Amino acid sequence: MNIFVNEQVLTIPVDCNIEQLLLLLESPLKGSAVAVNQHIISRSKWAEYTLNEGDQISLFQAIAGG
Amino acid sequence: MLFNKMQSSDPLVIADKIFTSRLFTGTGKFNDQQTMIAALEASQSELVTMALKRIDMEHKDDDILAPLIKNGMNLLPNTSGARNAKEAIFAAQLAREALQTNWIKLEIHPDPKYLLPDPIETLKAAEFLARDGFVVLPYVHADPVLCKHLEAAGCAAVMPLGAPIGSNKGLKTIDFLQIIIEQANIPVIVDAGIGSPSHAALAMELGADAVLVNTAMAVAGDPVLMSEAFAKAVQAGRQAYLAGLAGQVSHAVASSPLTAFLQAG
Numbered sequence: 001m002n003i004f005v006n007e008q009v010l011t012i013p014v015d016c017n018i019e020q021l022l023l024l025l026e027s028p029l030k031g032s033a034v035a036v037n038q039h040i041i042s043r044s045k046w047a048e049y050t051l052n053e054g055d056q057i058s059l060f061q062a063i064a065g066g
Numbered sequence: 067m068l069f070n071k072m073q074s075s076d077p078l079v080i081a082d083k084i085f086t087s088r089l090f091t092g093t094g095k096f097n098d099q100q101t102m103i104a105a106l107e108a109s110q111s112e113l114v115t116m117a118l119k120r121i122d123m124e125h126k127d128d129d130i131l132a133p134l135i136k137n138g139m140n141l142l143p144n145t146s147g148a149r150n151a152k153e154a155i156f157a158a159q160l161a162r163e164a165l166q167t168n169w170i171k172l173e174i175h176p177d178p179k180y181l182l183p184d185p186i187e188t189l190k191a192a193e194f195l196a197r198d199g200f201v202v203l204p205y206v207h208a209d210p211v212l213c214k215h216l217e218a219a220g221c222a223a224v225m226p227l228g229a230p231i232g233s234n235k236g237l238k239t240i241d242f243l244q245i246i247i248e249q250a251n252i253p254v255i256v257d258a259g260i261g262s263p264s265h266a267a268l269a270m271e272l273g274a275d276a277v278l279v280n281t282a283m284a285v286a287g288d289p290v291l292m293s294e295a296f297a298k299a300v301q302a303g304r305q306a307y308l309a310g311l312a313g314q315v316s317h318a319v320a321s322s323p324l325t326a327f328l329q330a331g
Binding site: 040059062 | 092093094095096102115116117118119120121122123126129130131132135141143144146156159160161163164165166231232278280281
């Protein structure tokens with residue numbers, strides 16, 4: 001199925017959850033934050049939050065800054 | 067040795083954390099991560115700022131977090147990039163998830179040229195975030211009235227600017243910083259514009275509780291050496307403040323006894 005990650009289309013397996021998505025993207029779990037359809041999903045819910053076709057995922061990461 | 071003794075007996079307390087160093091640092095603009103870590107170590111800083119960014123799937127950024135956590139740094143995520151209270155609140159909530167901290171440097175600067183903080187949106191966001199359980203450190207103009215409003219809103223500290231971010235111009239707002247320091251019941255951290263160790267020392271002599279420095283260290287010829295210089299300047303400035311500066315007068319006051327012996331004989 002297709003989802004959008006930071007506006008880019010991505011094909012992922014059905015029943016993929018957020019934690020699996022981050023592993024798929026090789027994104028570090030620490031220092032990341034995820035919003036699905038503009039709702040922030042708490043880290044503790046990542047493994048149980050199953051993504052749906054067409055979901056808009058916003059993926060954020062800590063970077064250097066002042 | 068004296069410095070160490072002074073530091074340990076003069077801690078800075080913000081919310082639930084105790085700091086022995088009064089120099090806070092940013093992590094931006096360093097040439098590479100190795101230099102950044104070495105500079106932060108030399109600065110003895112215990113609180114570092116960082117930003118949050120929507121990941122560019124094509125060009126991923128380095129993992130900055132791991133080495134900072136390894137060095138035992140306290141993290142202060144910022145809301146840089148937010149143009150209004152709504153965006154800043156969203157950024158703060160994301161940062162809390164990403165970094166697992168409720169500390170937030172609230173900065174809302176809609177104008178990219180001067181990056182001056184929007185006082186109205188900042189106050190709105192601060193009120194919301196403080197109620198939501200955040201430890202809020204807002205970046206603001208050196209506006210004493212605004213700082214009192216932010217204190218009443220429940221902010222843990224205020225971070226008035228000395229000059230625009232990255233300008234290295236020093237304490238252009240000095241008269242207003244003095245009023246803020248005089249009136250505040252929460253820590254005052256001078257942020258932005260500090261371009262040299264002497265600027266940092268001056269802020270501390272005025273009675274600021276801490277300073278936040280980034281650009282002046284990161285883009286120095288030798289960032290590690292400069293960070294060490296800043297650490298010393300902040301300690302010296304604080305020590306001078308605690309010692310009580312001698313007052314200024316407009317005429318000379320002799321430091322040696324004025325005897326008549328040169329004219330004598």
